[in-house]
Amino acid sequence: MFDTILVPIDDSPGSERAFEAAVTLAKQYGSAVHVLSVVDEHGPRTDEWDRDGDSPAAAFVDEHADAVSADGIDVTPAVREGVVHEEILDYADESGVDLVVMGTHGRTGVRRYLLGSVTEKVVRLSDVPVLSVKADAEAGEVSFDDILLPTDGSSGAEAAIEPTAALASTTDATVHVLSAVDTRSLGIDVGSSVIIDELESVADDAVATASDRLYEDGVDAVKTAVAHGIPYQVILQAIDDNDVDLVVIGTHGRTGIDRYLLGSVTEKIVRTAPVPVLTVRSPDAGDEA
Structure with missing residues (x-):
């Protein structure tokens, strides 16, 4: 059912919980995982950003991809720049993913982090199922009993x-x-x-x-x-x-x-x-x- 899973990430707690859920599902279904970071084209820019180089975004994605690979899961790291929810949706379509796993801030109302502000847009517009995971979810592997x-x-x-x-x-x-x-x-x-x-x-x-x-x-x-x-x-x-x-x-x-x-x-x-x-x-x- 879920052969290919996309997990967009930033450094928020919700993103980390979503990453853990994606890894758990990948183990259960033998899924390939795409780890994506999107740099907001409307956000603050610094000279550190280099799409083709060793940018902070690329290093962050690679760190998470290495963790997935260590579990024996087929993983693809990716970094994009643009309107965040549009880049996530486009990537999902281009890569033929079956599931998008994203963090959401839920009741906390925190708007500091990127993904917390776009998850609902992805939920509304995605052609594939979207799993939304709360920032205050218990850390570690998830279970659905x-x-x-x-x-x-x-x-x-x-x-x-x-x-x-x-x-x-x-x-x-x-x-x-x-x-x-x-x-x-x-x-x-x-x-x-x-x-x-x-x-x-x-x-x-x-x-x-x-x-x-x-x-x-x-x-x-x-x-x-x-x-x-x-x-x-x-x-x-x-x-x-x-x-x-x-x-x-x-x-x-x-x-x-x-x-x-x-x-x-x-x-x-x-x-x-x-x-x-x-x-x-x-x-x-x-x-x-």
């Missing part, structure tokens, strides 16, 4: 099923399939009760479809739930209740579609979830920025 798969039955949600199955079948993880029924805009009347029943039916169908697909793809342990509430809060609560190690969630990407709940809450989950989040872009998303 309990995976949360939120679903609303949309194409974005369905796109997240296959990567979830690939991860769970490799790690023997339990997958928790969750659908949230958002009733905030409904009043208390007979009509609302009918609409709630319909929303619950849609949620039940979404959960059943996802769980059936997971079983078909070789996942042995699947738990399902339908909960009422604000979707992103329901997801955060499920993370806490089930000791979840990873959230896999769909995104509509460039289209900006808000029809389905996942299109409107994925970025909130990336910013606020206390665990890594794997975002998967819907295959039918458009190309509008």
